[in-house]
Amino acid sequence: MRKWVVGLALVVAAGAAYAVFGSKDEAAQASGAGGAKGGPAGAFAQPPMTVQLAKVTRASLQAYVEVVGSLVGAQTVDIVPRAQGRLQSIGVRIGDSVSRGQVLAKVEDEELLEQLRQSDASYEVARATIRQREADLSFARTNLARNKSLFERSLLPRQSLDDAEARHQASQAQLDLAQAQLQQASSRREELRINLANTTVNSPVNGFVAKRFVDPGAFVTQNVMLLSVVDISIVRLVVNLVERDLRKVSVGAGAAVSVDAYPGETFSGRVARVAPVLDPATRTAEMEIEVPNPSGRLKPGMYARVRLISANKENALVVPKSAMVDAQGRRGVYMVQKGQAVFRAVTLGLEEPDRIEVTDGLKEGDEVVTTGASALRDGAKVLLAGPASPGATSGGAPKADPAAQARGTAAPR
The missing domain is CATH 2.40.30.170 (Efflux pump adaptor protein, beta barrel domain)
Structure with a gap:
């Protein structure tokens, strides 16, 4: 009795399983059949890709290197003083425009001015000394000539002639010394004048003050940078x-x-x-x-x-760069023939950011896929989006119907 009950339960369970799963299989088969006949299940088929075309045109191209x-x-010039001392003034700030020769800064010069005044006085003394030595030499030369005349007439002893020659030589030596002292005084005076001029700092170029490193009152030397001036005319x-x-x-x-x-x-x-x-x-x-x-x-x-x-390059054959794809191991474009995408390999030339030259594989007036090209494969069905991009035409593919596309991609209820 117990075995009979167990067997009956197994039969009932098998029947229930068939009722559930068998009916689903039949429904699926029926759905497939309906799809083959164009029923609602046909909506699961891959819809055509919506694309946009552009015409191959001629234009002038420029190739770039970026x-x-x-x-x-x-030119950038670091400004340093040519004289050392305390900085008296600095007349420019960052961003100021400066011109060649313009005074930028000034180093204190009172001490140099005093030294120059003393040097001028020494120079004048040296000049007066030369005038005196020239007069002494002239007198010694005249005296020597007179003594020679007297000696030749035996009216003067030899010793007197020798003394006259010695005085002449001494006068010449004193004049030479005075001339050397004048040259020394002149050189010293010129040196002080240069040092005094160097206390004024001028701009060597036209430009702008890029940096300022010091303020008035700082002690500066030839190694201290005052300013940085940059020429930005170029x-x-x-x-x-x-x-x-x-x-x-x-x-x-x-x-x-x-x-x-x-x-x-x-x-x-x-x-x-x-x-x-x-x-x-x-x-x-x-x-x-x-x-x-x-x-x-x-x-x-x-x-x-x-x-x-x-x-x-003038009159180059160009296509938008968005049309270029890599397919079948080659660079090329997709064209549309009878509603299908057809791959066309091309040879390329000059490039611009948005367009590229085609030297072989296309002719003027051909139409190539731009929008959607990267997602296509050879032979894929396509619809043309509207409106087309400038210069694009139908290319033989049907126009896209947004409502139809929405119905075609909706899942059946």
């Missing part, structure tokens, strides 16, 4: 050019410089110098770009982006 770096002044950008770009850039090439301080604005410059050798550690060559800066708007230290024009 580099970045910090601006520096054309600013420079020194960058490292990678090896692959070296052949693209030459001295004199144009450069478009932009900085964050002036968004949307560019400043024109040129390549001034390119190093003839590469750094063996970095494989880069140092390049210097000069940018005229008459208004002084560009400041040393600004971070700059530079676009160097490396090539120009």
Whole structure:
């Protein structure tokens, strides 16, 4: 009896399981059949990709090399005094504009002025001494000539002639000494004049005060820096050019410089110098770009982006860069034929940030997929988005119906 009850329970359980799972399988089969016939389950099929086309056109292209770096002044000069002493005044502050020859600072000069006055007096004494020695020499020369005449006529003893010659020689020596003393006094006076002039500190360049290091009252020497003046009438950008770009850039090439301080604005410059050798550690060559800066708007230290024009081409065949894809191991674009995406391999030329030259594989007027190109595969069904981008046409694919797309992608209830 117990075995019979257990067997009956197993039969009931099996029937219940079939009722639950078997009905689901049949429903799934029915659903699949309905999908094949175009029923509601067909909504699970992959919908066509919505894309946008653009025409292949001709345009002028410029190839660029882009580099970045910090601006520096054309010339930076550290101002130091040429005379030591207490700083009497300093007449400029950071940011002030200065011109060549302008007085920037002054070192106290009272002591030098007193020394110069004494030197002037010594110089005048030396000049008076020379005049006296010249008169003495003239008298000694006349006396010697007279004594020689008397000696030749035996009217004067030899000793008197010898004394006259000795006095003449002594007078000449005294004049030579006086002339040397005058030269010494003149040199000393000139030295003091130079030292006095050196107490005035002038700017050697046109520019702006970048730094100020001391204030009046400080004791300064030739080793103490007073100011730093930078010439920014021209600013420079020194960058490292990678090896692959070296052949693209030459001295004199144009450069478009932009900085964050002036968004949307560019400043024109040129390549001034390119190093003839590469750094063996970095494989880069140092390049210097000069940018005229008459208004002084560009400041040393600004971070700059530079676009160097490396090539120009007129009437080039171009496509948007958004159309370029990598497929089948090649660079190319997708075109639309009979509602399907077709991959076309191309050969490329010059590049700009948003477009690129095609040298082979396309012709003017061809239409290529731009929006959605990166998600396509060869043979995929596509719909055209509307409105198309400028220059784009239908390409033979049906227009996208947003309502239909919404219905096609909705899950069945």
